[in-house]
Amino acid sequence: MHVLYVYPNFTTPRGAWSTRAYDFARRWIEQGHRVTVVTGVYDKSDLRPTGSTWTGVVDGIEVRAINVRLSNRHGLGRRVLTFLLLAAFASWHAVRRSYDVALVSSGPLTLGIAGLAARWLRRRPFVFEVRDLFSDGLEQLGIVTNPAAVTSLRWFEGACYRSATRVVALSETMAERIRRRHGIRGIAVVPNAASTALFDHGAEPPAEIAGRDAAFVFTGTMGRANDCGQLLQAARQLRARGRDDIHIYLVGDGQRRPALEAEALRDGLDHVHFVPLVPKDKLAGWLAAATAMVLTLKPVPVFDTVSPNKLFDAFAAGLPVIQTTQGWIRRVLADHDCGITVDATAPTALSDAMVRLADDRQQRDRMARNARRLASDVYSVDRLSNELLDTLVDALRPRRSTPAP
Template sequence: MRILYLNHYAGSPKHGMEYRPYYLSREWLKSGDKVNILAASFSHLRQNNPRDLPGLFGEEEIDGIIYSWYATPKYAGNGIKRVLNIFAYLFQVWNMSRFFVNKWTPDVVIASSTYPLDIYPARFIAKHAKARLIFEVHDLWPLTPVEVGGMSPRHPWIWLLQKAENFAYKVSDAVVSMLPCAKEHMVAHGMAPEKFHYVPNGIVVSEWENATATLPDEHAALIERLKSEGRFLVGYAGGHGLANALQELLKAADWLRDAPVSFVLVGDGPDKMALEQMARDLGLDHVHFLPAVSKAAVPALLSRMDALFIGWRKLPIYRFGINPNKLFDYMMSARPVIHSVDAGNDSVREADAGLSVAAEDPAAIAEAVRQLMAMTPEDRQRLGENGKRYVLENHDYRVLAKRFQKLFKANAAK
């Protein structure tokens, strides 16, 4: 199979997030498939964006995967510059569409750029190449900008995105959703029910089995000191932004200032300075902030914690489900998870991998910490092992890639 994968924000181990297109493609290559990923040269998600393109287009091969990079302007935030970045990418993919029809001739075309506008060039290529068209949904746009970003449903940008989403559900041969509870919404917008397929995010087992990276000295020294003092360590690793509900974790820490527990928050993000100031204002000496660690060092970090925290804001959009990579990393570490969430699904509860409490409820978070501290190490280990087993069974990219491939083979049977 020749697979053309349109993903504006696609990354790689060389560039950083997002990793899903790379990991799926790498598995497909093992089956003899060929993959060409079409991506923008600039993404706010990547740590390293491609540089020095020879004009408006550049191509490189990464672990057997062809990456076609399209020159796009830089942006910050969600303003007009990001919109210009999107249209620069789409315009150039349109310009190259006949090349892919006539020269590359894919068997499968995947439209997967979060925003649904890439369905138009993807449909053109798939139709003229007689390829199967798959629409891959990360987030529900334009519903997310409306419900989370506060944009008016009557805004021209939202109207344009809505037309594209409806068109995608109508013309795609299959719809792959990373959100487990989104089927009803998609059907309401024109998708035939049988098109729906749930393929969540995942983990690469070998990255955990072969993990040898050690922690930076600063991190190792703090953890060692806290352990020697007999502290119960609650860890968080990831972005420090509004969506992560870390303010609620600090409020919970305020409830636990007299308990032998310490909170270790590792990462960076737009709200980190405000969170550090909040901890100082509350006098939370048992809350510690550390810089982000490399992806390779995440297993070493998480395994040193006694429990791990992940939180969410109380937002209606989560009724369609959540699918965070960070949670799967947590569960792979075999540590119990405190999950503060109100959503359509809850992997921690399903797996019996920790304690789930309501979103934005510091008292409930504090009580969950107390409950885990009161458990025996064996009981906490049982919860952790439940989570690891659940991820291996349901979120191994080797399993997910094969599930995706079944949709490719459906085309061959036509």
């Protein structure tokens, strides 16, 4: 089977982003399949193409990239233009290239155009992988406020769902929202995966964090969605309680990072540290020295559906999680006793949870063991790559023809 995998921000473990496409594609190739990844150039990726477009092989994976840079630091206008260029590039491949099934990963939602091209112009099975509820995110974050624009986005989402041979959601909460709004049935749920192999080598902690008795780590993008101001508020409360021994590390980049650094400097938060992007294969050292991973998101309903990469990095590293969403992740942490969920709107909840884990070694160690067990038993890359592969194989089976949207 030849899979055309449209994924906007492909990277390997040498980059500083999710390796979902890389990990899954490599395993499918090992099983005798062929994978062609169509992608852009994300600023957290290690992909460095030359020329306006690039074709190459990365660890056995055929990669075709348009050399248009994607960055969370870019403004809305530039990002929309980038998304449209990537959608056009992917659609050309969907129409002109030879393959058996198209796997299109969204967001951005514009990549759905490539899926529609595969389904209706090339008459190939189209599997729509939904990594976020794009229109809900834009509306709830206040990025798109015009009701007609939101309605148009939702109509296009619905067209993609109805045209897809199969739909894959990254969480059960996400799948339920799609079922309820669009009436789509038979949605496969394949969350992000825990790459335990990256954390099995006893990595040496960096000097910046080594030796800390209590170190809480946030990794990834510092943007509007992540609401990292919650971490600075917790730091102020910790200082007021005389707990400057508890350190907070923000590892990554994003549009809001300069403002966060300025705020921490202004308030004298010496126990808050900002660290540049760390490649995935170097992250193990940071997490090995951490007390817990902290996952903050803005308290809006759409984020109760997400499947954040950093959550699975924490599980793979055997690290407890403190997080603020109120959907499926809250249930997983409670059911498996591997972390603490706090209310993002409660003023002291985050700092209270940090103190609790910093002071209770027994609870911390128990949660760490449970997190690692969950990574191996439920969220392993081998298991989840096979689940998505089964969905792709199923999409190739003959079905009744579907009317165009």
